[in-house]
Amino acid sequence: MHSGNEIQIRQREQLLAKLRASFPALSPQFQAAARFMLDHPQEVSICSMRTIAAQAGVQPATLVRLAQSLGYDGWQGIREIFVAAVRSGPQPYANRAKKIVRSSSASRMLADMVEAQHRNLDLWRNVSPEALSKAADLLAAASHVSIAGFRACYPIAFSLHYVYRLFRNSVSLLRGDAGTLEMELRALNPKDVLFAVSFAPYSREIIRCVDAARAAGCKIIALTDSSVSPIALKADCVLPFSVESPSFFPSIAAGVAAVETLLAQLLAKQGRGAVKALEAAEGQLHETGAYAPADKS
Template sequence: MKENADLIKLIQLNFSKLSKSQKLIAEYIMANYDKAAFMTAAKLGEVVGVSESTVVRFANTLGYDGYRDLQNDLHELVKNKLTTVQRISLTNDYTNKENLSKRVFKKDIANISKTFDELDYDNFEKAVETILNGERVYVLGLRSSSFLAGYLGFYLNFILNNVKVVTAGPSDVFEQMLKVTSNDVVIGISYPRYSSRTLDALNYVKGKDCKVIGITDSILSPAAQISDITLIANSNMVSFVDSLVAPMSLINALIIAIGMEKREDITNYFEDLESIWKEYSVYNLNSKDKNN
């Protein structure tokens, strides 16, 4: 199935050739795609009043290999459209807290596995090289992505001398990025629900010929359409909380890869830092350290 297919338009185009039962499925999806996206084939069939096999044949009729492929497109459709209230309603049947916690862990593990399996290593290497060659490196991530941006910026500042984390503080993001040039790099982190401010800022720096590295959840995401280099880390949600475990893992890999390229510089830097941390008791010492 083509990744850029608009599922609703696809259903509309094929509606006339669907069977009576399949039309019931089509009508339900078009009216309730936010709910259908998180139903199994059996559950969708039960709600509509048809068999599970009819749901699978419906997906095949639209050109999908199976219901799971259709469901993947449904997920893409709803990612940027579900409100927080709608997200909460998706998990109101998880009354067993043990089962809920296991489901969350399994979803995070699945996100990391999918990210690992599908990571474009050529793009990863290009991102490392681009960051190292940037005159200045800006890290931008707002809303829930601000935590990822802060983490990435915190460690990049140990490695590079030219890093600025763009925050939603007293100065507007555009004011903080006013002086970007074509020699600079902007790392834009954007996850559903995609921040309009982040996307506007990325379009702004793109217009100044700045290199843009996007860290996002899908090649179809708005940030990916703007970026010169895109790194994908899955964040499929369970509820109103975004799963940022896989993006954090990807960011860890990026930090370490950059650090290894600057190993000699950061070794000397951290030796100086260790002396400062010890002198000013930045970190708590255990009893063994204190005796020494």
């Protein structure tokens, strides 16, 4: 059974997905309006129809006609979907933390957490095999792979970078240390792939990475919490994963599982060459003393 929150968010995502699918057949005016809705879904819920029309470069009547073409009586029907989705969206971390402090016991929290992680992993298990294969193909064919994930998404991005580097050298992690993100992004070229990781609230840095990759002509793979997230809308391949958690902070368990699944597929795709590279990396780690010696007692 789905909660009211999930249903409202899903309705908005279905509407946006419908817009994306029908976009090529829309008139130029409808395309301008639809593009604004797809690129700025949060603003649809808080701005007036006239403001949205002005920012999209169309007349207010265009928004009304677009809504009617999608089966709504008028613009208000569409706006209500966006408003409901925002109201039921992720709560600020501090608000969720207050609820935990007030009401959760250790035993209840353990059970709820394990159940939530099971659900998240079950949802990942149902990911489209075609999307996973496409992601692996894009990565394998890339001249260079850049990986980006900031703040809470960083552990997922780092996991992919760390393991992928064990059997492929042409992989880098975009960090932006000391304000150097623009410098790193200037190195992107059309033969590269950007692997972007993000979930709500979406960081400004990841949006900049995706925009720069698109401008450079790179292919983009988005590992994200929604098929219509800001990075998904600009991606060539989308791998959605759930971040639901009873805790105050989103869960990254399914995101890590996604990366591990993809790494296994990449290793299998590269075959013996990848195995040899992995053996060499492992041997070097042991030789340089990266690991503590095994206890022989």
